[in-house]
Amino acid sequence: MEYRKIKGDDDEDDHDAASDLESLKGKSHTVASSNIALATLGGERTNWKRKGVVTCALTILTSSQAILIVWSKRAGKYEYSVTTANFLVETLKCALSLLALTRIWKNDGVTDDNRLSTTYDEVKVFPIPAALYLFKNLLQYYIFAYVDAPGYQILKNLNIISTGVLYRIILKKKLSEIQWAGFILLCCGCTTAQLNSNSDRVLQTSLPGWIMAIIMALLSGFAGVYTEAIIKKRPSRNINVQNFWLYVFGMAFNAVAIVIQDFDAVTNKGFFHGYSFITVVMILNHALSGIAVSMVMKYADNIVKVYSTSVAMLLTAVVSVFLFNFHLSLAFFLGSTVVSVSVYLHSAGKLR
Template sequence: MSTLPTTAKPSARETAFTPFQLMLLSLMVVQNCAVVLLGRYSQAGVAAEDKFSVKTLVALTEAMKLFACVTLIGIDNIRELNPSRSDSYLPDMPLYRLITLMPSAVGTEISKILANPKNSMAVSPPAALYLFQNNILYLALENLSAPVFQVCYQSKLVTTAIVSVLLLNRKYEKIQWISLVLLGIGVSVVVLGEQDNSEGDGGPKDQNLTVGLIAVGLASLSSAFAGVYFEKVVKGKNSGSNGKPTSLWVRNVELAFFSLVFSFVFGIFSEMFATNSAGDLKSEVPAKPILHGFTATTYALIFLQAGGGLLVAAIVKYIDNVVKGLATGVAVVVSTTFSCLFLGTEVKYQFALGGITILASVWAFSNHEKVAKILRDR
């Protein structure tokens, strides 16, 4: 089965990234900024009774991702069975014929997945971790401003690098480890500055800095383990029932399926033990509609999150799970600028100092060979 166009790793004489990789990283910047800004906007200043259910949003996101991946699998199978001379991704055939062939093309691949359940179970651990991460991120956005959230979330670069060494035996240069240490210092500067600001002016009444920072820390850890584990599965030697390596889209179908299963189970248990504001079980409280609190912003978040999941999978496959930190680093600057312009966020000097340190660390980590050359030439 065909997948995304393969891109060879650049040699030392070539540019750092190929055009295809640059496109993926650029899309990652846009997606990161949009999700954080819209996520913060959807949580800030909204009464608790009017907020949407994060569990429902995450479940709908996974359902959309599942539908998109199943469609891509069907298109890939049709292209394989009906070779086309055109360079278009869609098969060279009328749309009605493509739609007619889609059920059988998808059914063929689904039957292969069901014939090898052990291979599919490999993605269940990262599915559970991604589900936890996606749920807790909104708790962080509820209690932190968009810039502070973005900056503190860069700590996942450190945890991802450490987990990559443990699970993938990846080697990093001395300059890269120094960059990670400086990144940690930068995050500490931002956090300490934000604590001083909160203690000085009391901070927004609807925000809890401690809860927000704990949520970011847990999201960083779950993101690191899930991302590296998924990278190991995608780039590993696991095969489908036909002996060929399992495609990227099949892995995403499996990931979305397990996420939906875990989301359903989590939703059942959370409703069983949920309480109202008085601390009583909510068994006697009328249930809200499943899409209560959903607005155009919420649906945009679902679309962006679903597309972002596919984008991360492509970056893991064709670039590097840690190098994508370069894109998120750029996203910090862009989202901070937009947050100041449209959300009224104030940027203090501690934040600026820590943010510059973090961005410089991310750049040095991703361009360690260039940094080493500059130091040698001095």
């Protein structure tokens, strides 16, 4: 789009060049290449801006997510069925994508890139991430037989490494050695920041516990990387259409989860039992975060997503100092410094 627009402004030059093609071949070439350079520059700047906006949105939404969870626990309201809330999150995301699409159709008209109708070839891969997430969430209930909740929080940092490895293998994108160093540090820094006096218990995790934690990290990493692969496969396809289809299958799989896990509670106490104002705010926040994740996948990548959510984790702790009188540990300061250096290394280590 940017390219066409800037090229349009220079139409006159193009005409001149065409009218005296032989003598001006040199000039025409210069003009064309300067057009492309300008277009690339403009396009890159827009890309960077868009990338920055979606990354910031994801960071802010993720950190407020964690704060809302603490808040809802403080308020003692956590008796609703999580599966129904997840279903509503998917539904809301679906509705928001449709809303965005109707606006786009009104402004630009329906094109091949933004029409909702799809082919089997395009849609067949969309259920896979939703299925992977469902499978991972079900496993989550079993891992607690081997690891306690704080231990699981620590083991979840394995997601960082699994995402990096699968990003390299599946998307075949290269990270420089410095960036890999940064990625290992990100994992160490996040874990360090979460250390407390009970953390050492995680070292006593049994072999089946470790295996499950690694499988869950791989499932989560694979779901993320696979979503990026689906979204990036058709770069010109409108992200709202891609989201719509992702979320439709999200709704379907979460409906299955309601039946498996909360059928009795929902039929006896009703779909919305235990909902409160804060539950609604959390659902809204999760829906927006979910859309931000998709946007980051489209305009940036899984690595940016991991950095963004990790920085969000640190931001949450800092904000909690003011909101909940939270005390920051020495481990938190050390971990945060390591994460900050890691963010620097990711940008300093860019492959040219």
